[in-house]
Amino acid sequence: MNSDVLVIGGGIAGIEAATNLYLLGYSVTLVEQESELGGHVAQWNKLFPNYKNAHQIIQTLLQQLPGDITILRSTKIIHLSEKDRLFSVNLSNNSTITTKTILIATGYDLFDARLKEEYGYKIYDNVITSAELESLLRQNKPILTKQGKEPSRIGFVHCVGSRDRKINNLYCSKVCCVTAVKQAIEIRQKLPFCEAYCFYMDLRMYGLNFEELYNESQEKYGVTFIRGRLSEASETIDGKLILKVEDTLLGRPLKMTIDMLVLMVGMVPSKGTNFLIKELGLHINNGHFIASNDEHLRANHTNKHGIFVAGSASSPKTIDDTLADARSAAMAIHQFFKNSKL
């Protein structure tokens, strides 16, 4: 099998890039390890900052995806090799693809919250991750504690696995702050008698309408923001959690009993991304993601000729950033072909 571009990863970055590359006239193969396209976004419910349905975005992207693109689902990359500027890629279905360029869109994994043991994820009953809460919301399941009760207080811990030198993740994952605000609002909508508290170090409401969402969460939904990083949680006999934080703005210690703790887990390079970094000898950046050749001018180029990167395989990105980055990657590959023909 031959193609101009092999896109690895069928999340939103891969889909968007494949579509655009096809429109630019290239033959494209898209490989996805899961049985369905859509990646992480397919797992989300409503998106910040405007409650747009994640499902809709995937639908639209898939509708735009041209039928002529070869899509290999449930397929993994086994081995890659290069000869005379051509890559041959062995796949788990025992076939081999020969391609001129590779676009890596293998994205991120969620941070494993067990690594912050002091928060008690998988140790205490009622500590969940933001992804688990999102999945409850998506399936419209009732939000209950392990003990089967409706929570009357939920706490959100920001920066779990991000901006944390202890676990060597120095970067900001960009989406967690605003996701916490969004999820706190959703909790307040779904459980009007449940209080929602956000424990943050810095609130990063940088995007369009993020600040508005933050304002709304306080003004309309009464979400309380406490500036203080949680250092440890302990559990009571009835499964509640006792949080001790410093209310740094008041400069006084604060103690709070809550029913459920949501850890806003950040992004780390996905297993697939790490595999390709090793297999292809790609450079990595400070966050251990794939390093761009030049952050400003050649953001989608890697250190290897003919290998490109799109989406959150190179750094944490929002959905908007990812889609824009995917289109930018398509153009980078287009330029690459034009230049190499000259």
Next chain:
Amino acid sequence: MKFHWFVVPFSAGLIFLILYLIILYTKWIVKLPKSDKKILSGTVFSSKIFNIVWEIFSEALLHIRIFRKNVLLGYMHSSFAFGWFLLIVTGAIETQLFASKPINHLYEPIFFKFFNTTAPNNSLHKAFAFLMDLWLLYVLSGIFLALSKRFYSRIMGLKKTTQLYWTDQIALISLWLIFPLRLLAESSTTATYQNGSFLTNTAGIYLEQHFNISNMSIYLWWAYSIDLLIFFGLLPFSRYMHIPTEIVLIALRHAGFKTKNEINSFSQIEIHSCSSCGICIDACQLQSVTNRNNMVPTYLFQKERYGKVLKPDLYNCLFCGRCEEACPVNISIINIKLARRKERLLKSKQNYQYLSKIQPTSTTTEILYFAGCMSHLTPSITRSMIKIFEHLNISYYFLDKDDTICCGRPLMLAGKIQDAQKLIEKNTDLIKASKAKIMITSCPICYKIFNEEYNLPVKVMHHSQWLSESLTDCNKLKLNQSAKTAVYHDPCDLGRGSNIYDEPRNVLKQLLNVIDKKAIQKEKSLCCGGSLADFYLNENDRVKIARNAYVQLINDEDYLITSCPLCKKTFQKVADKPVLDIAEIIVYNLS
């Protein structure tokens, strides 16, 4: 009378050295802490004296501990010490037996061949001459090894060797020259009189043929004598001070002297007993992983002798105890550093008045559980212990469930011993009020200080000990055996610090396959890098040390198991396999 002016330098040097040592040692012994001095007089007339003599022989002369580390290195050290000793003793006897006059001058054995030019004519005399040559060859072979060690230390099992201070360097050169000069001087005489044996006679004949060495004879004897003067003159001011001082150290140590919380003259004796052999360099992980030298004992004691000890030399140290374990002289390195730390913060006083607000609770349970500060950041450990208590239907009281009062060891490690005492008193009150019989702690740091500095009416156990007891004695815990493999990491304060090696292993053996890594376990266990003793080490270097230790511990085993919350947290940062506490693995395997 047998005399020549060249004996003057040697005699002057020797007399100076003896006088200097007598004055210094008298001063030190007089200054020994009064409370300990009683034991000294008791020792002289006890059977301990045999132990002392034996240890002086085996350690100060033969260097058996160094032999155990590396045979070549041991040979090198013993050739200097034991070889020279044999030369002196045999020489003295030879002089007594064969010198023409009964008066045996101080210098005569040293320059025997110069003054006694008759060739050995009976078999006994020949035998002595042979022995003298043999011992000289023995020492010379040691010098050859010492030279090669300077160029390529790895043949003697040392990755790195001590960089010497200039006084040490001159003393070293003068020491190395003594024996070649002796060989040359003796050969120059034997070239004429044939009064040597296999070595000196042969060398004499050879050197006479090629260099007419007998013409230079008197100059060589002068050189030999002057070199001895240089060495004796420098000895008290160089690392070679360890030669006489180690003998004093061994005697005093057997008498029961120790360095505890302060530097006294016994500590000075310990410091001066360091031979700068450099064995501690390789033992130090700060040295091997982060390339620091200043805290390595061989360099620290160098500074104690010559220069200024700086704050980082004392406070940039893990107190893991690996150097002390490796030290062939058994110097109590950590206590000396601790005592020096204490001196640094004498004026800084803490204020713990708030402790008086805390009221003791009286309980009726037999078991107290004291998790310790760190365990509150590893809820997996505390939860596992609680699960085990519940599983066994044991009623317990969680002493520091909400708020821990620190055990005091972190303060002690900073040298703030008096401040630590305040915490010790408070905790003692709280523990006493409980009326419990056993107190279990999950933290080796707490365990060590509870055992060493507290005077408690309860039996203090680390949880690995208690778990081991519950497993064997009462057969209370029923566990499933799993096929997984694991490596056990000995925490510094539990292993080297408190001598608990077997209990955790007894527990683990019943649960899974424990893989031994002998070179880095038990007494030789590595430090995870998380140590509370180090006040300078930044997080990056701590991670480096942890990673370096982790890759040595784990190859393809399933778990790294330890029994310290701090080790667990430190290793977790670098581990790709689960790092579990011994209590956790029990909960996994509860049937």
Next chain:
Amino acid sequence: MSKSFGFLKKNDRTIDYDKNDRALFYYLMRVEPSAALCIACGACTATCSSGNFSSLDLHKIMLSIRRGEKVYIAKEITQCVLCGKCQLVCPKNVNTRGIIFQIMSFLQSSQL
């Protein structure tokens, strides 16, 4: 002294940057530069063994170092037991325990 020559000092709560002595800050920047990394998230204070019982608040001390509020630091630091929990929770890898030690030795040698 709040009163002098009939003047009332306007506000005792003011951090007087013009008068404050920032020698401790410069000393720390030399011996333990990680002191500058603190973002005052408060994790150290929340976990603090002494802070549970006393007014010890490390994140305030860290800020006060930069502001030159030496009297406050000197008073508060005496309550620390050096247990090191703060160091284990600091997201910025500030060598908190090392800093406290350096403050102690700085203060004992400087005339306050």
